[in-house]
Amino acid sequence: GQQVMQIPQYQHVQEGEDFTTYCNSSTTLSNIQWYKQRPGGHPVFLIQLVKSGEVKKQKRLTFQFGEAKKNSSLHITATQTTDVGTYFCAGGDNNNDMRFGAGTRLTVKP
Amino acid sequence: DGGITQSPKYLFRKEGQNVTLSCEQNLNHDAMYWYRQDPGQGLRLIYYSQIVNDFQKGDIAEGYSVSREKKESFPLTVTSAQKNPTAFYLCASSKVPGYEQYFGPGTRLTVT
Numbered sequence: 001g002q003q004v005m006q007i008p009q010y011q012h013v014q015e016g017e018d019f020t021t022y023c024n025s026s027t028t029l030s031n032i033q034w035y036k037q038r039p040g041g042h043p044v045f046l047i048q049l050v051k052s053g054e055v056k057k058q059k060r061l062t063f064q065f066g067e068a069k070k071n072s073s074l075h076i077t078a079t080q081t082t083d084v085g086t087y088f089c090a091g092g093d094n095n096n097d098m099r100f101g102a103g104t105r106l107t108v109k110p
Numbered sequence: 111d112g113g114i115t116q117s118p119k120y121l122f123r124k125e126g127q128n129v130t131l132s133c134e135q136n137l138n139h140d141a142m143y144w145y146r147q148d149p150g151q152g153l154r155l156i157y158y159s160q161i162v163n164d165f166q167k168g169d170i171a172e173g174y175s176v177s178r179e180k181k182e183s184f185p186l187t188v189t190s191a192q193k194n195p196t197a198f199y200l201c202a203s204s205k206v207p208g209y210e211q212y213f214g215p216g217t218r219l220t221v222t
Binding site for chain 2 (some may be wrong): 101
């Protein structure tokens, strides 16, 4: 089955620094979704990308889908303490079966 | 007030016992999913259902069973055959497969 690899596993930043997490697939994806899970909480949907080369922004968050639709990234500009949590990507295949990456846990030092 | 609910929040069982985790949604979603999350780990798919009366095994289905008799409900049974059942279990639903998933609050199962 398809696998989605996500790096890094952990990232610790100083408040105000930028943060990026990367998601890679060995197969072409039909779409990619991003979720955020706060400590002690459940994953919450952030965004979905479907087009090759697509870029979407949500305030300080920028999401990209690679030209080959095999990779994606989430970039946060000027992190805040409220950004703390684990960020997951989920890649979909042609059958719309979604598989989650292992997640990147972000901690932010005030 | 629409959403997806899981109960109970915490569950304790003795080894060798089967236990059923509840998942209910009133979002009128066709697809439902069960995931297992271990500390510091990602979400691993146990079972999913794209429509009532149909379900498929995910990546780690061994030792688990499900049913989908109603659109709103997708209970998960953790059987005694599951070798390491202690984990955080998350249920999710989506309007159709491939759409955004809405997660329940999760059930933390401890088996001793």
